[in-house]
Amino acid sequence: MHAFLRDAHWLNARRARAYAMMLALAFLAMLTVNYLAIYKDGTDFQAFWSAARILADQGPAAAFDLDLQRAVQKQAGFDAMIAYVNPPPFLFFVFWLALLPFGAAWIAWTAVTFAIWFGAMHREYRGDLTWPLLAFPAAFLAAAHAQNGFVTGALLAGAVLALRRSPWLAGVLLGMLVIKPHLALLAPFWLLARGDWKAIAGGVLGAGGMILASLAVFGPAAWLAYPEVFEVSRQLMAQGQSVFWLRMTTPYAALRYYATPEAAMVVQAAITLAMLALTMIFARRTRDSLASGALMLAATAVASPYLFSYDLPFLAVPVFWLIADGRARGWRPWEKLLVAGLYLAPLATRAAALPLEINLMPIPALAMVALIWNRGSIEGARVPGEWRPASEGRLAQPA
Secondary structure, X not given: OHHHHHHOOOOOHHHHHHHXXXXXXHHHHXXXXXXXXXXXXXXXXXXXXXXXXXXXXXXXXXXXXXXXXXXXXHHOOOOOOOOOOOOHHHHHHHHHHHHOOHHHHHHHHHHHHHHHHHXXXXXXXXXXXXXHXXXXXXXXXXXXXXXXXXXXXXXXXXXXXXXXXXXXXXHHHHHHHHHOHHHHOOHHHHHHHHOOHHHHHHHHHHHHHHHHHHHHHHOHHHHHHHHHHHHHHHXXXXXXXXXXXXXXXXXHHHHHOOOOHHHHHHHHHHHHHHHHHHHHHHHHHOOOHHHHHHHHHHHHHHHOOOOEHHHHHHHHHHHHHHHHHHHHHOOOOOHHHHHHHHHHHHHHHHHHHHHHOOOOOHHHHHHHHHHHHHHOOOOOOOOOOOEOOOEOOEOOOEO
């Protein structure tokens, strides 16, 4: 039994694909149930759809009017209001939702944004990893909430995967994260440590372009109205021991449920600085942009104080980098089983958070960072009997 778990030879490509197919079917069934219950339970997507409707009917500045948001959502059949709190550039991503009734818009948003995220990932990880990618549990969480995790995940993952081919494009994609800048917390330091000046310039271009475009299209009034929604975030962050913190995935949230805001932030700040240092050291130590980018994204999951489970599709890059590297250069004892656990961790920790009253996601995120760091020191020789080396980032078939 010890060897069965330590080496996990049974967890081969064929079985992984079969397990992923079963997961994908289960997720599809759960999404259907979730969709049928949206008018009863509410959904985060209310915010995007109502903002799009208000934008179309009354203009960009009105999209940040909380009373209008409440009225539009109530008219659509929702008792509780979910506030739209994203900055004006995000209106570029949601404006088209006004063309559809709520139910159709929910389906279209989920399908389109999933396709964008999957396309960004599938360019690198295909073949017998297609089904595991389709069934990635963090993607299910993003789909279930119909939130913006696929959009931000596509920008983060796309940037890391594009850096080898087009530093300018990678930078532009990261710059576009002005729609949710705390997700790009470590990215500038990663690029700085690597000396990727073209990507840094692309980041300035992407961020500046998004802001200037929003000023040109939506006008300064939208930016002046945007602070109106800050009060919603302030009230949420001022809560005491609330399930709000259990729905988040960060060290700050894990501690905030039990500790004072000051104590939680001190610990979070220390972890953030540690992750920043590890990201820069690893980026300097290895010239492999995909390896250092994978570590940067894994570190982001614990460095940012404000992340929800639906924000985690970007973790597909570190998880699938670990899978590809293990297949190319061989697995150390216990690694294969550990990576399988990391693959499932976003959903498992989210499911456990409310009943156990503890947010455990920082633990697998830190394990992901440690595993990528350790694999960065493996010599090029592969372990006999494991996987043939991959070339040019493409996955090999099992030996």
